[in-house]
Amino acid sequence: MSENVRKKVVIDLEESEKAQLGGLSELNRIDASGILSVNNVSERSRIWNAKVLLGGTRDATDISIDTLTAGEIDVGGKWYTKYSVDVEAPLISLKEVYNTCGTIETEDPHWAYVIGKENPVKITLSITNETDGEISNIILNKTIPHELSNLEIVSAKSGIAEYDEGTRQVVWKDFVIYPRESSSLIISATGLVEDKNPRKSGDVIITYRAEGQQRSILNPELTALTEFLTGIETAETEPNQWQCTLECSNESDLIVRLENAVIYLTPEGGGEKQIMIEESPGIELEPDQEWTSSFEVESKSTPKCTQDLVYTPVRTVTKRVLGSIEKTPQEIPVYSIDYSKTFDPPSVSSFDKTPVEVTIEVTNNGSARLNEITIEDNLPDDVMPPTSEHITVWIKGEEYTGPYEFVINPDDQDPEKPHKMTFRVEDLSKSGGELEPGESLKINYAVMAWRNRPEKEYPSPITCIANTEPAGIPLVIASPEDGHKLGVIYKKRAISTKKAINKGVGAGEYIVVLVVANNGEVTAENIEITDWIPAGFEYVSTDPEDDAPDVLSVTDGSQMVWTWTRMNPGDKKKIRVTVQGEGEYERREPVVSSI
Amino acid sequence: MYFGRTSFALEYNETTILLNPGIWDGESVVPNDFSARIVIATNQSDDAVGNAATIAVDSKAWFLGNQGTVNKVSEQGAKPWLLHVLQPEIPYEIPDVKITPYSLSRIDEGEGGRIENLGLYIEIGDMKVGYLGDSVVRGPFEQLDMDVLIVPVGGDGVFPVKDAVSLCIDAKPRIGIPMRWSSEEDPKKFSKYVQQFGQGTVPVIMQPNQVLEAYWAAGNEFRYELN
Numbered sequence: 142m143s144e145n146v147r148k149k150v151v152i153d154l155e156e157s158e159k160a161q162l163g164g165l166s167e168l169n170r171i172d173a174s175g176i177l178s179v180n181n182v183s184e185r186s187r188i189w190n191a192k193v194l195l196g197g198t199r200d201a202t203d204i205s206i207d208t209l210t211a212g213e214i215d216v217g218g219k220w221y222t223k224y225s226v227d228v229e230a231p232l233i234s235l236k237e238v239y240n241t242c243g244t245i246e247t248e249d250p251h252w253a254y255v256i257g258k259e260n261p262v263k264i265t266l267s268i269t270n271e272t273d274g275e276i277s278n279i280i281l282n283k284t285i286p287h288e289l290s291n292l293e294i295v296s297a298k299s300g301i302a303e304y305d306e307g308t309r310q311v312v313w314k315d316f317v318i319y320p321r322e323s324s325s326l327i328i329s330a331t332g333l334v335e336d337k338n339p340r341k342s343g344d345v346i347i348t349y350r351a352e353g354q355q356r357s358i359l360n361p362e363l364t365a366l367t368e369f370l371t372g373i374e375t376a377e378t379e380p381n382q383w384q385c386t387l388e389c390s391n392e393s394d395l396i397v398r399l400e401n402a403v404i405y406l407t408p409e410g411g412g413e414k415q416i417m418i419e420e421s422p423g424i425e426l427e428p429d430q431e432w433t434s435s436f437e438v439e440s441k442s443t444p445k446c447t448q449d450l451v452y453t454p455v456r457t458v459t460k461r462v463l464g465s466i467e468k469t470p471q472e473i474p475v476y477s478i479d480y481s482k483t484f485d486p487p488s489v490s491s492f493d494k495t496p497v498e499v500t501i502e503v504t505n506n507g508s509a510r511l512n513e514i515t516i517e518d519n520l521p522d523d524v525m526p527p528t529s530e531h532i533t534v535w536i537k538g539e540e541y542t543g544p545y546e547f548v549i550n551p552d553d554q555d556p557e558k559p560h561k562m563t564f565r566v567e568d569l570s571k572s573g574g575e576l577e578p579g580e581s582l583k584i585n586y587a588v589m590a591w592r593n594r595p596e597k598e599y600p601s602p603i604t605c606i607a608n609t610e611p612a613g614i615p616l617v618i619a620s621p622e623d624g625h626k627l628g629v630i631y632k633k634r635a636i637s638t639k640k641a642i643n644k645g646v647g648a649g650e651y652i653v654v655l656v657v658a659n660n661g662e663v664t665a666e667n668i669e670i671t672d673w674i675p676a677g678f679e680y681v682s683t684d685p686e687d688d689a690p691d692v693l694s695v696t697d698g699s700q701m702v703w704t705w706t707r708m709n710p711g712d713k714k715k716i717r718v719t720v721q722g723e724g725e726y727e728r729r730e731p732v733v734s735s736i
Numbered sequence: 737m738y739f740g741r742t743s744f745a746l747e748y749n750e751t752t753i754l755l756n757p758g759i760w761d762g763e764s765v766v767p768n769d770f771s772a773r774i775v776i777a778t779n780q781s782d783d784a785v786g787n788a789a790t791i792a793v794d795s796k797a798w799f800l801g802n803q804g805t806v807n808k809v810s811e812q813g814a815k816p817w818l819l820h821v822l823q824p825e826i827p828y829e830i831p832d833v834k835i836t837p838y839s840l841s842r843i844d845e846g847e848g849g850r851i852e853n854l855g856l857y858i859e860i861g862d863m864k865v866g867y868l869g870d871s872v873v874r875g876p877f878e879q880l881d882m883d884v885l886i887v888p889v890g891g892d893g894v895f896p897v898k899d900a901v902s903l904c905i906d907a908k909p910r911i912g913i914p915m916r917w918s919s920e921e922d923p924k925k926f927s928k929y930v931q932q933f934g935q936g937t938v939p940v941i942m943q944p945n946q947v948l949e950a951y952w953a954a955g956n957e958f959r960y961e962l963n
Contacts, residue, residue, distance in 0.1 A: 494902040496929040531932045554933070589905070589933045685825060707906065709873040711841060711850065 778869025
């Protein structure tokens, strides 16, 4: 402390601010207060009648009067008062960006964990000095949540940052921030959560000191008295000529400023006092320093003088701001989905064509909002897919008419090929709102099971993908490759053929009667019946005519071939074929095939 | 014109063919005073025959059906000279109309087993209409060239929706009309599935007393209007 300071009364303004930030670094609350103290640094002189003059500078504080009375302050003593200050923001701004997916660059940070996956977390802590003074003594403590591991200090623009695994604290300190400048700390870690409960990002506490700064606009002045010697010497220089001298001496060890000095003379004959000296020297007197001022006057008797002096110990003002900011941990939700897929009916009859309703419901069973959902559904062969316009979508239980994408690959309805269908809805935030926890997205479409074979399996695996806004690591859940099998109920096929060879009316004429019946439980398709006509005989006609066969020559006669596209259970056909020739009509059994 | 259930009237010029004027829950679907030139019941159940005898007598219409159905209508008072037994695959023809019956069947839910039901292939004017009546099998209808196919969808002894749709997919008529539904969902599903998988067939759900007018514009462009 310099000698000058020691000699001046110290008025100290120590103000503090305490700010509370929300999870996203928004300012929730700030309180500021201060202590104004008058410190008599003298080693031998008390001060008294001390008053602190604030005037209009007390605005923005809760001090209600312009002048504070400090009274008498002994050597080395102190008088103080407390006050509060209205402020809108702290001297520094603190911002934490907790990005749950630091490997994907986006304008806004990712704010949710993907369940069951390694989340590449990136934490950026930024401090900006919003003042024209220096900020020092900065200490920042960041609590690291338990779900983070592999923590690394990526960079610290200034100072030293260290991670203490025992306390799970990152401490950043030993630096100052110059006026209007910023500093930042970047931390990386791996986040892993296995359940859907929201997590906390860990709190941040920063303390700092702004020397020479204040939050109020207080500019205190001091008036006080201390040990100060004054007097008027009257000396006759010639007959009836007098010299009057005002003499002042600073008897304290404080610097005293003489503000005003006035000498009044009482006339010999009476009457009003006359001002003989009126000065505002404004001089600051060092300890034991003197100050004089004189005038001459003619008088037969010793002049009668009186004095009026204003002086005060000189004050100096010291000030600082001690600050702290506490940031509430950000809530980090977890995104998680579940799905269900159903066939209605769950099983179809073999060799039949059956419309099947496919309903897939994706439920947000996590704690984060979802902005996009993708469903990849795989249809096996022997299933005719829908057309892209025949899909119904519900979101939050209501039919959704907003934009979505539904792609069928290959883009046809060929039931002999497997198809992959991709449904995607994006930007839900812009079209009806994101999928909140507990809400679901449901799609429905119909497919046509197409002559499915009972010995074959028809898996229809599904993959569901969800993401947030902005999109980070996609959450993928999938069924097994052989999951969601379309059941096939075996229905017995039974095509019976009966044959009779009857003599016709004419010579060598035979009537071959064929009765073909579908006695099974399922429709038969592409039925082919082949019957043989022995050599020496020729096909003549068929009753009914519409069922005339194709007749093909073979080495030992000819073959009659009938082809029918379909026979339902219970269908029966009776065909009478007239043949004519010579010789014995040998019997062979007809051959039937179908699918 | 659709009356509800399985009852339709096909009209061309001055000829009206009434199909299956059944009685359901004791109520006639078609009013007794309906005037037709031909009345057909595709099987002998009450939900097909209904008040056919009364209508045929009052409007002096021909009644057509299989032997059992004709017998039943005769017992109900239809004049013998107005009765005509339809034989499977033997057409019945009058000017502007050719009706070819096919022997199909329905399940007798009361007695069990099956009873014969005639599926009708009706060429009326320049339209070809397939009418399956109360059928649980399709017979040769998948091979017939049809402009309009009328199929049951209720599954109560007749086609369920899936078989009706399957027939439309295979037969590819220009228009598929569901009838005899058991629930309001049946025709909706029929329509939905035919629309998706019918590949050229337009599903049309008719409500009672609605009229569907189908015609060939300029002789070669099929059009229809549903009032």
